[in-house]
Amino acid sequence: MPEIFVNYRTGDGQDLATIIDRDLRDRFGGEHVFMDHRSIPAGVKFENMLTSGVWGSKVLLCVIGPTWLTAADAEGHRKIDDPKDWIHHELHLAFENGVHVIPVIDERAETPLRVEELPKRIAKLASCQYRTYRHRESDSVLDRIAHDILDIVPGLVDRRESAARPANLSGVETRVQGNGIGGIWSSGPIVAGPGNQYHGDVFGGSKFNGPANTGPGTFNNADHITTNDHRTVSPVDNANLETPRASHDSGEEEIR
Incomplete structure (x- = not known):
C-alpha cells in the first residue's frame, strides 16, 4: 500500500x-x-x-x-x-x-x-x-x-x-592510487569508459596502482617517463604520452 x-x-x-x-x-x-x-x-x-x-x-x-x-x-x-x-x-x-x-x-x-x-x-x-x-x-x-x-x-x-545533483554527464572518471606529482591521490575504482591508467614511477612519485581501465585510453607500464622539461622517463612512445588536463565538457578530473 x-x-x-x-x-x-x-x-x-x-x-x-x-x-x-x-x-x-x-x-x-x-x-x-x-x-x-x-x-x-x-x-x-x-x-x-x-x-x-x-x-x-x-x-x-x-x-x-x-x-x-x-x-x-x-x-x-x-x-x-x-x-x-x-x-x-x-x-x-x-x-x-x-x-x-x-x-x-x-x-x-x-x-x-x-x-x-x-x-x-x-x-x-x-x-x-x-x-x-x-x-x-x-x-x-x-x-x-x-x-x-x-x-x-x-x-x-x-x-x-x-x-x-551534479552529474558526470560523460561517464568519464579518472582515479589513481598512490603518489602523484608531489601529492597523494585518492584511491577508488576506475569507472569503465575513456580515460588513462598509469602503473609505474611517474614524475618522481610512487606507482599508481588500481584496477585496469576497461575502456579506451593510454596505458603506460614503465619505470620512468621522460618529458620535455628533461625529467627522466623509460622507453615509452612519446606520441602516446598525454598530459592529463581538465575537461569541463568530458567531466575528466584534472591531475595536478
Whole structure:
C-alpha cells in the first residue's frame, strides 16, 4: 500500500489536496501516494479501500480548509462530530494504528486547532505539529512537507533532489592510487569508459596502482617517463604520452 495518505474534505480542501497530491506524485511516484478519487479503481468497494489505505500508510496528511470545522450536514450538525464522517473515521483509524498525522492548514483557515473544538476521538489532532500552506510561498511549503515525509519514511527518494545533483554527464572518471606529482591521490575504482591508467614511477612519485581501465585510453607500464622539461622517463612512445588536463565538457578530473 502507498506510504502517504491524503485526507481531505470535499467542498473544503480538495483544491489544496490536489496540489499536494500532484507535487508528491512528481517527487516520489504515484505508487507511494493514496488519494481516494485517483487511487480507488472503478467498481471497487471504496470503504474497504479507504480503510486499507489508512492502515497501510506511514503518514497521513490531513488537509484543513476554511470550512473544515464548520461544514454541516442537512440537519445542521457539524460533519466532523459524526464518527461515520469519513474525515473523522480516517483520522481515528490513523491515531489508533500509529500512523504519523501531519495537519496541513490552508492559510485561510483558523489556526491553530483547539482541543475543545474537536471530537474526543480525534482531539489528538490539535497536538500534532502542523504546516500552514501559504499560496505565495507554495514551493517552500511543499518542499518542507516533502522533507517531513522523508524523515518519517526514509526509504522514499525525492526524484527532484536526485535530478538536481551534479552529474558526470560523460561517464568519464579518472582515479589513481598512490603518489602523484608531489601529492597523494585518492584511491577508488576506475569507472569503465575513456580515460588513462598509469602503473609505474611517474614524475618522481610512487606507482599508481588500481584496477585496469576497461575502456579506451593510454596505458603506460614503465619505470620512468621522460618529458620535455628533461625529467627522466623509460622507453615509452612519446606520441602516446598525454598530459592529463581538465575537461569541463568530458567531466575528466584534472591531475595536478
